[in-house]
Amino acid sequence: MPATNQDETLLLHLNEAITTIREKDQLFQIIARKLRLIFSFEMMGINVFDKELLHKRLFFKDYTTVPSPEPPPPGADQFTPIAGSPVEQLLADPRIQHIALSEYVRHYADFEPFQRLLRQGIQYMTMVPLWLNGRLTGYLILATTRLPSYTHDDEALLEKIASLVAVAVNNSLEFEEVARREQQRTLQLNVTNALLSIKQREPLFRAVAEELRQVVAFDYFGIRVRRAEARGTYEGFAEFARPDHDPRAPLLALDPNRFAGREGEMASYYNQVADLLNHPGLYAGDDYRALAVRYPAMRYAYDEHHVRAMLVVPIWQRADGAAVLTLASSQPTGFGPADLATVQALVPQVALALENLFAFEQIEELKAQVEQERTYLIDEINTDRPTDGLIGSSPALRQVRERIGQVADTDATVLITGETGTGKEVVARAVHQASPRRGRALVKLNCAALPAQLIESELFGHEKGAFTGAVERRIGKFELADGGTIFLDEVGELPLDLQAKLLRVLQEKEFERLGGNRVLKTDARVLAATNRVLEDEVRAGRFRADLYYRLNVFPIVLAPLRERTEDIAPLVQHYLGTLSKRLARPVRAIRPADLVRLQAYSWPGNIRELEHVLEQAIIVSRGPWLEFGGFAAAAAPLALPPAPVEAAGPAPALGPAAPETPDNAAPLKTLREQERDHILLALRRTGGRVSGASGAAVLLDINPKTLEARMKKLGIRRTVVAD
Numbered sequence: 048m049p050a051t052n053q054d055e056t057l058l059l060h061l062n063e064a065i066t067t068i069r070e071k072d073q074l075f076q077i078i079a080r081k082l083r084l085i086f087s088f089e090m091m092g093i094n095v096f097d098k099e100l101l102h103k104r105l106f107f108k109d110y111t112t113v114p115s116p117e118p119p120p121p122g123a124d125q126f127t128p129i130a131g132s133p134v135e136q137l138l139a140d141p142r143i144q145h146i147a148l149s150e151y152v153r154h155y156a157d158f159e160p161f162q163r164l165l166r167q168g169i170q171y172m173t174m175v176p177l178w179l180n181g182r183l184t185g186y187l188i189l190a191t192t193r194l195p196s197y198t199h200d201d202e203a204l205l206e207k208i209a210s211l212v213a214v215a216v217n218n219s220l221e222f223e224e225v226a227r228r229e230q231q232r233t234l235q236l237n238v239t240n241a242l243l244s245i246k247q248r249e250p251l252f253r254a255v256a257e258e259l260r261q262v263v264a265f266d267y268f269g270i271r272v273r274r275a276e277a278r279g280t281y282e283g284f285a286e287f288a289r290p291d292h293d294p295r296a297p298l299l300a301l302d303p304n305r306f307a308g309r310e311g312e313m314a315s316y317y318n319q320v321a322d323l324l325n326h327p328g329l330y331a332g333d334d335y336r337a338l339a340v341r342y343p344a345m346r347y348a349y350d351e352h353h354v355r356a357m358l359v360v361p362i363w364q365r366a367d368g369a370a371v372l373t374l375a376s377s378q379p380t381g382f383g384p385a386d387l388a389t390v391q392a393l394v395p396q397v398a399l400a401l402e403n404l405f406a407f408e409q410i411e412e413l414k415a416q417v418e419q420e421r422t423y424l425i426d427e428i429n430t431d432r433p434t435d436g437l438i439g440s441s442p443a444l445r446q447v448r449e450r451i452g453q454v455a456d457t458d459a460t461v462l463i464t465g466e467t468g469t470g471k472e473v474v475a476r477a478v479h480q481a482s483p484r485r486g487r488a489l490v491k492l493n494c495a496a497l498p499a500q501l502i503e504s505e506l507f508g509h510e511k512g513a514f515t516g517a518v519e520r521r522i523g524k525f526e527l528a529d530g531g532t533i534f535l536d537e538v539g540e541l542p543l544d545l546q547a548k549l550l551r552v553l554q555e556k557e558f559e560r561l562g563g564n565r566v567l568k569t570d571a572r573v574l575a576a577t578n579r580v581l582e583d584e585v586r587a588g589r590f591r592a593d594l595y596y597r598l599n600v601f602p603i604v605l606a607p608l609r610e611r612t613e614d615i616a617p618l619v620q621h622y623l624g625t626l627s628k629r630l631a632r633p634v635r636a637i638r639p640a641d642l643v644r645l646q647a648y649s650w651p652g653n654i655r656e657l658e659h660v661l662e663q664a665i666i667v668s669r670g671p672w673l674e675f676g677g678f679a680a681a682a683a684p685l686a687l688p689p690a691p692v693e694a695a696g697p698a699p700a701l702g703p704a705a706p707e708t709p710d711n712a713a714p715l716k717t718l719r720e721q722e723r724d725h726i727l728l729a730l731r732r733t734g735g736r737v738s739g740a741s742g743a744a745v746l747l748d749i750n751p752k753t754l755e756a757r758m759k760k761l762g763i764r765r766t767v768v769a770d
């Protein structure tokens with residue numbers, strides 16, 4: 048039957064509207080208006096199906112002429128299953144069908160949409176299938192309060208209209224999809240910006256949540272993390288609730304207070320849902336209620352926080368733990384499949400953000416640890432001894448000062464040699480202090496103090512598990528001294544294999560942590576000290592020649608105290624001041640004769656020994672003078688034969704105005720006398736021989752040259768001895 052003019056005009060108008068109007072509501076309202084010109088109905092609706100014909104959703108509704116209109120319930124535009132709904136029956140015969148609700152409702156008494164229609168006075172529905180390219184895509188529904196009468200022509204026209212509407216719906220869905228993708232891209236871009244600009248956990252995820260909220264309506268956003276060591280329990284890593292929720296209660300976490308003493312129960316609740324959190328899932332309305340019936344953890348959210356829909360998206364599931372993003376809504380239809388897709392699309396970014404945060408947090412932890420170690424080590428070296436610098440003005444010490452001045456502002460390696468207690472560490476500190484690195488740490492390692500493996504780990508650090516007992520990763524002193532100075536004390540004691548590793552650091556400025564496989568760079572200036580004669584060690588095969596040359600770039604030699612007796616008076620004066628203060632004792636004066644004895648003594652322990660002798664004297668002295676009783680005994684370990692006493696020259700008194708000299712020094716020998724006697728005794732035992740294997744120098748454990756110098760000073764001639 049040919050279409051009437053009116054029909055032709057309608058179809059033309061519809062076609063024109065469909066091709067020109069992009070805005071969905073505007074377009075379908077125009078379609079409804081045009082249809083009303085020919086057909087009489089109170090409500091027009093459009094349902095659409097998914098491709099698999101498994102789900103349906105409301106696409107559009109015009110109810111402007113309904114007697115008592117009710118707007119569609121929230122979530123009506125979300126997909127719901129077709130199975131079990133009246134649509135299932137329609138699909139069995141997808142042609143135009145006329146439905147009397149009063150009959151249908153008998154079979155579908157629980158079908159809420161029918162109840163709603165009836166409440167609004169609707170009694171009849173004409174269902175027009177929407178076909179597109181041979182595929183059923185939905186229904187156009189015309190609903191009426193009275194029994195409609197459609198002629199055969201009307202139905203033919205409806206079918207034509209339906210094919211146009213199907214195109215319009217399809218276009219509109221495609222526009223929606225494009226818009227959704229656009230929105231998702233914007234979301235991803237905004238999230239990326241947040242990730243790039245924010246480094247702290249809370250503000251970062253708050254920004255991500257805010258961006259996501261622009262697209263998906265949720266009441267709760269939570270990132271929950273399970274770390275390998277936390278046995279199944281998820282920690283709320285970042286959780287945000289709607290502002291009107293109680294911010295103290297993380298929404299989905301069980302309240303630990305309620306489980307006091309029943310922690311096992313709480314853990315089992317979490318374990319029950321662990322599998323649920325491993326898969327992406329959308330649980331809305333009845334589905335969520337079913338979860339709440341099954342799992343106490345979900346019931347808790349249902350009862351306590353009125354959760355009615357939940358969206359779960361795992362971020363990762365790995366051997367070292369898991370992370371999951373959950374959204375919750377108090378609306379039973381709060382989320383739809385598009386929301387799930389939107390959140391899933393964010394997973395790579397959220398995963399990256401989490402990784403970054405973990406890394407940042409780990410770095411912060413390590414930084415704190417390093418800072419602590421630094422402070423400790425800097426303290427160790429700075430408070431070890433007073434940093435008064437070098438006291439004394441002997442020619443030997445003046446030369447040392449000059450050498451320090453020459454080398455300090457370079458990065459050259461300095462080898463400081465000298466007997467024990469001569470001030471090698473003081474020199475090292477002075478070099479560091481005078482260098483441009485003074486603002487950074489001076490880190491000390493005593494190479495003689497630890498077993499080889501520990502020295503290696505001290506020097507280069509170790510990774511967790513590098514050896515038994517390495518429970519934590521530890522950074523080494525070379526790393527600690529980066530930008531500063533490392534002081535290797537007693538470097539002559541370093542085992543040979545470590546000498547090779549040290550050589551590599553000196554040459555390449557590179558090293559590896561024990562048990563690590565990463566090459567680390569260091570910019571540490573190296574100062575080394577030893578009281579051994581390294582040339583001898585090299586000759587004896589105990590010290591690598593190549594390392595020796597590397598270390599000996601700029602040697603500074605400290606003379607023993609007995610070779611710079613001029614320094615003794617200023618040192619005594621200095622230490623009397625500082626030690627008396629430290630020991631909270633009055634500053635007592637030293638007898639000139641005692642000073643002479645101190646100057647005459649050989650000081651095998653050098654300045655450290657002098658310091659100890661003075662400390663002891665300060666402690667034991669009670670009267671106006673410093674008493675050196677203990678020192679005299681210590682200085683004369685051997686019974687000495689009587690020897691001619693040389694008169695000691697006058698020496699200035701130190702300390703406060705000296706009182707009248709009481710002659711209680713008379714029973715004691717002076718140090719010079721003691722020393723003279725001691726050397727004479729040794730010479731007698733060796734038949735006057737000074738050097739060589741059976742010489743007095745060996746007996747006295749001093750350098751033959753030093754012994755000769757002392758003999759000359761004390762006026763001992765070999766001939767005298769030989770008698």
Ligand SMILES: Nc1ncnc2c1ncn2[C@@H]1O[C@H](COP(=O)(O)OP(=O)(O)OP(=O)(O)O)[C@@H](O)[C@H]1O
Pocket residue numbers: 432433436437438439465466467468469470471472473474536576577578654655658
């Ligand atoms: N010229 C000096 N002026 C002031 N104090 C000094 C001087 N030389 C050394 N001392 C002090 O003597 C003590 C020993 O010095 P230091 O530890 O530097 O010696 P060392 O040669 O490194 O000894 P060792 O070889 O036993 O490690 C320290 O208390 C130090 O402060």
